[in-house]
Amino acid sequence: MMIPDRSMRLDGRVAVVTGAAGGIGAAIARQLSAQGAQLTLMDRTAEMLEPLASEIRSAGGRSPLVLGCELTDEKAIRDAAESAVNAFGQIDILIANAGLLLPNATLEQTQTAEWDLTMNVNLRAPFLCARYFGAPMLKAGKGAIVVTTSIAAHAPNTTASYGPSKAGLLALMRQISVEWGPRGVRANAISPGLVRTPLSARFYADPASVARRMERVPLRRPSEPEEIASVIGFLVSDAASYVNGQEFIVDGGILNTTLSSSAPVPAP
Numbered sequence: 001m002m003i004p005d006r007s008m009r010l011d012g013r014v015a016v017v018t019g020a021a022g023g024i025g026a027a028i029a030r031q032l033s034a035q036g037a038q039l040t041l042m043d044r045t046a047e048m049l050e051p052l053a054s055e056i057r058s059a060g061g062r063s064p065l066v067l068g069c070e071l072t073d074e075k076a077i078r079d080a081a082e083s084a085v086n087a088f089g090q091i092d093i094l095i096a097n098a099g100l101l102l103p104n105a106t107l108e109q110t111q112t113a114e115w116d117l118t119m120n121v122n123l124r125a126p127f128l129c130a131r132y133f134g135a136p137m138l139k140a141g142k143g144a145i146v147v148t149t150s151i152a153a154h155a156p157n158t159t160a161s162y163g164p165s166k167a168g169l170l171a172l173m174r175q176i177s178v179e180w181g182p183r184g185v186r187a188n189a190i191s192p193g194l195v196r197t198p199l200s201a202r203f204y205a206d207p208a209s210v211a212r213r214m215e216r217v218p219l220r221r222p223s224e225p226e227e228i229a230s231v232i233g234f235l236v237s238d239a240a241s242y243v244n245g246q247e248f249i250v251d252g253g254i255l256n257t258t259l260s261s262s263a264p265v266p267a268p
């Protein structure tokens with residue numbers, strides 16, 4: 001009997017990671033490169049990505065294409081997709097990971113411009129990335145998309161614009177999974193809990209407040225970015241070939257504690 005190949009190897013596949021200069025994005029890039037993928041790394045500027053690109057080259061990974069791309073600019077996203085297709089001839093994997101968490105603000109404090117910026121980066125940009133990087137996937141009849149959402153899609157956050165943007169992103173992922181599943185393109189979401197990165201640095205400044213936050217996490221610690229990346233590595237691989245339209249909550253169990261505590265938790 002033939003043993004089916006359901007391996008996590010990504011040799012011969014081209015993967016695009018947005019927000020790759022950030023904490024979680026860099027970990028995703030290292031993970032997918034270790035699985036054998038050819039990477040296209042995107043962030044605001046190419047300079048931000050050079051240290052990661054040279055680290056991947058030194059580690060023996062395939063040399064990444066590095067693209068500066070402002071994600072609020074539709075033309076920049078379209079051009080980035082064109083560059084990646086010109087370089088590699090195909091796109092197999094898109095990780096729409098870049099995201100923005102503005103300073104704490106209640107609904108009444110939130111300026112319309114702040115709301116719009118959050119929606120632009122966290123929801124409109126993944127839609128545009130799916131449109132332009134997804135086109136070659138649909139043409140080829142295969143591909144895998146993962147969007148980085150957040151537990152804030154389920155539990156209100158100290159920045160009022162953030163959760164709604166991530167809940168919208170979950171709905172976008174489900175829409176993609178239903179429209180593009182029949183055409184060979186899977187879409188899933190990963191929702192991290194508390195991960196220590198530049199985005200969440202302000203929540204880790206005060207040791208007493210960190211200790212209080214960790215009391216709410218059943219695993220009693222924040223996650224390492226690598227613990228998010230490894231689940232994404234599974235989701236985009238053939239090991240997850242029948243997984244489509246799902247949200248993977250990787251939060252150490254914190255969402256389950258909501259009913260057992262009265263204190264509100266700021267959860268980026």
Ligand SMILES: NC(=O)c1ccc[n+]([C@@H]2O[C@H](COP(=O)([O-])OP(=O)(O)OC[C@H]3O[C@@H](n4cnc5c(N)ncnc54)[C@H](O)[C@@H]3O)[C@@H](O)[C@H]2O)c1
Nearest residue numbers: 019021022023024044071098099150192195197199200268
């Ligand atoms: N850190 C956490 O605790 C946490 C928890 C839940 C979800 N998330 C989500 O994980 C994802 C990655 O977050 P992170 O913690 O690595 O944050 P990070 O700030 O370290 O990285 C985010 C990256 O996105 C890029 N980016 C932001 N706006 C952009 C724009 N307009 N154009 C181009 N690039 C842009 C930034 O330059 C940055 O490199 C985000 O979507 C975030 O919302 C993070």
